[in-house]
Amino acid sequence: MKKVNNEYIPTVIDVVDRLPSSIDDDNKNKLKQYLKIVEDEYREKSVGLLCDIKIPHSDLLETFEKEKFASWYEKNIRPEKKGLFQKFPVEKNVNQNAICPICEGVFSTKVTLEHIIPKADGEGCLAILPVNLIKCCGECNTSKHSKKSSNQYDSEINLYFESFDISDKIYVKFENDSEVFLPKLSFKYGDCSKEKRIKNFINIYNIEKTYNHRIRLEYHRIQTVLSNIFPTNILGRSSIKFILLSFMENEKNSYEENCKREKINNQYWIDQNYFGYLICKSLIKYLNDDEKNVDRLVREIKYSQNSCDNLVFENEEFLEKWKLVSDENELESFMKKNINDVREYYSYLKKNNLPFQFPELFKPDNKENNDFNKSLIQEICKYYIENEKDFNDFGQKYRSLIE
Numbered sequence: 232m233k234k235v236n237n238e239y240i241p242t243v244i245d246v247v248d249r250l251p252s253s254i255d256d257d258n259k260n261k262l263k264q265y266l267k268i269v270e271d272e273y274r275e276k277s278v279g280l281l282c283d284i285k286i287p288h289s290d291l292l293e294t295f296e297k298e299k300f301a302s303w304y305e306k307n308i309r310p311e312k313k314g315l316f317q318k319f320p321v322e323k324n325v326n327q328n329a330i331c332p333i334c335e336g337v338f339s340t341k342v343t344l345e346h347i348i349p350k351a352d353g354e355g356c357l358a359i360l361p362v363n364l365i366k367c368c369g370e371c372n373t374s375k376h377s378k379k380s381s382n383q384y385d386s387e388i389n390l391y392f393e394s395f396d397i398s399d400k401i402y403v404k405f406e407n408d409s410e411v412f413l414p415k416l417s418f419k420y421g422d423c424s425k426e427k428r429i430k431n432f433i434n435i436y437n438i439e440k441t442y443n444h445r446i447r448l449e450y451h452r453i454q455t456v457l458s459n460i461f462p463t464n465i466l467g468r469s470s471i472k473f474i475l476l477s478f479m480e481n482e483k484n485s486y487e488e489n490c491k492r493e494k495i496n497n498q499y500w501i502d503q504n505y506f507g508y509l510i511c512k513s514l515i516k517y518l519n520d521d522e523k524n525v526d527r528l529v530r531e532i533k534y535s536q537n538s539c540d541n542l543v544f545e546n547e548e549f550l551e552k553w554k555l556v557s558d559e560n561e562l563e564s565f566m567k568k569n570i571n572d573v574r575e576y577y578s579y580l581k582k583n584n585l586p587f588q589f590p591e592l593f594k595p596d597n598k599e600n601n602d603f604n605k606s607l608i609q610e611i612c613k614y615y616i617e618n619e620k621d622f623n624d625f626g627q628k629y630r631s632l633i634e
Contacts, residue, residue, distance in 0.1 A: 232332060232335070232388070232390055232395055232397055232432070233322040233330065233332045233335060233394060233495060233496075233498070234322070234332070234390055234394035234496075235320055235321065235322050235332050235365060235366075235390050236320050236322075237320070237392065238320075239320040240319065240361050240391065241318045241319060241361040242361065243263055243266035243267050243270060243360070245318065245361065246315065246359050246360075246361055247259050247262050247263045247266070249307045249313055249314075250262075250303055250307055251307070258294065261289075261291055262291055262295070265287075265291050265356070266356065268287060269286060269287070269356055269357075269360060270362050272285065272286075273362050273363065274392075277362075277389055277392040277393075278392050278393050279393070279425070279428070281348060281380065281386050281387045281389065282379070282380040282381060282383055282385070282386035283386075284348070284379075286357070292355075292356070295355075296355070297355030298355070299355070300350070300355035300356055300357075300358040300359055301350055301355060301358050303358070304358045308344070308359055308364075309343075309344055319344065319361075319364065319366050320366075321338070321366050322495070324337070324495060324500055324502075325492065325493050325494075329342075330500075331366075331367045331368040331371055332366075332390045332394075333345075333371040333390070333436050333438070334367075334368060334371050334436065334438060334441050334442070334501075335500060335501040335502065336368055336370075336445075336502075338366075339369075342367075342368065342369070343366070343367060343368070343369055343372040344364045344365070344366060344367075344372075345364070345365050345366075345367045345372045346363055346364060347365060347387050348363055348379050348387055349376055349377050349378060349379060362391065365389070365390060365391060370437065370441055371437070371438075371441070373435065373436060373437055375435050375436075376435040380431075383424050383428075384424050384427040384431075385427065386428055388429070388432045395429055396499075397418075397429075397433075397438075397501060398499045400420065401416060401417075401418060401509065402416075402417055402419060403416050403509045403510060403512075403513040404417070404513065405513060405514070405517050405524070405527075412524075412528060412530070412531045413447060413450065414446050414447065414450050414510055414513065416439065416442050416446050416506075416509075417439070418430070442501070442506070444543075445506055446506040446509070446510065448506075448543050448545065449506040449507045449510060450510050450543075451543040452503075452507075453511070454531060454532060457478065457532050458532050458533075461474075461532050471525060471529060472518060472522070472525045475518055475525065475528060475529075476515060476518055476519070479511045479514050479515050479518070480511075480515060482507065482511045483511035486504050486507040486508035486511060489504040490504050490508055514528070544569075544572040544575065544576070545569075545571055545572055546568075546569050546572055549569055549572045549576070550576075552565060553565070553576070553589065554589075554591060555591055556589045557591045557592060557593075558593070559629055559630075560626065562589065562592065562612070563622060563629075566612065566622040566625060567622045567623070567625075570621070570622065573616060577613070577616050587609060587612070587613055588605075589605075589609070592608070592609075607629070611625070611628060611629055612625075
């Protein structure tokens with residue numbers, strides 16, 4: 232997990248100044264002083280001891296009930312139009328793209344503020360305390376952490392103040408007893424209190440689920456390359472094994488070089504290159520350990536050459552949402568949000584001579600000239616995909632042609 236520079240966290244003054252004008256100046260000044268006391272206590276306990284943080288009593292807590300703090304957060308701190316959200320710092324990769332410090336994925340359009348200590352605790356004031364808020368992706372902002380930790384073994388980890396190298400914890404194996412030969416990522420932990428805190432952190436933020444989805448995405452990309460180059464007429468397990476091992480070794484070296492170039496503060500960036508490296512390293516071992524694994528991998532390659540079931544999409548609900556697109560506005564929004572998956576799916580359809588179509592688009596009760604409009608919009612989609620154009624002017628282009 233990547234540490235975020237805490238020198239640029241918004242101040243309590245930034246927060247209080249954005250609260251409703253209905254709060255008089257005297258109470259605002261008292262609130263600033265009180266939040267500063269809470270912040271000092273927070274910083275003192277920030278490394279490994281957030282479980283022991285004590286929120287001092289104040290008459291303000293009676294004046295402003297817990298629900299008030301939560302409401303202020305939702306209405307005056309979280310909304311981007313209030314201008315405070317943008318001030319929270321982010322970690323960046325070597326390409327200067329902002330990344331989620333928790334799962335290390337590049338930020339998409341959905342970026343949130345996570346409460347390190349849940350906003351329901353601490354008499355509510357922690358809901359608006361800037362040092363308790365950190366930018367993360369929507370996937371990492373889970374509801375699994377609703378109560379403040381009670382001891383040092385599950386005490387919260389605030390990435391403004393401490394971090395850990397998760398690459399030391401990851402290992403990948405392939406399920407030998409499964410009909411489907413897929414990689415499975417797991418974590419290994421020690422027995423000390425910090426290791427238990429890391430385990431709790433990974434559980435809270437669903438890191439194992441997120442990483443297993445990403446590693447399967449990369450495995451699918453490797454399979455796709457293999458399915459395109461793997462000779463169908465080759466005979467003999469030893470020859471097949473040699474080809475597979477040579478390919479995996481070459482891919483492993485390529486991934487490893489990319490990983491070294493992408494390091495952040497001398498730590499590996501946990502991205503698709505890192506997952507690809509782990510996959511190839513693990514597969515080389517499995518292919519050498521058991522000849523049956525050669526047969527398993529070949530079976531998977533041949534299966535991926537002919538089946539849509541083995542496709543893996545960044546958006547796990549991609550195919551379901553594809554089937555529900557019903558008009559040009561939904562289609563434009565869908566294409567913009569899922570362009571990588573669209574290109575992946577289109578490539579599969581084209582390779583297998585299957586039709587490119589949206590089954591619910593312009594159903595008879597929705598629009599006149601349905602067949603013509605459906606045909607036209609699908610052809611425009613194909614043109615954009617094949618020419619690697621973005622879909623920013625897609626709706627405008629379509630409407631100009633039908634008017």
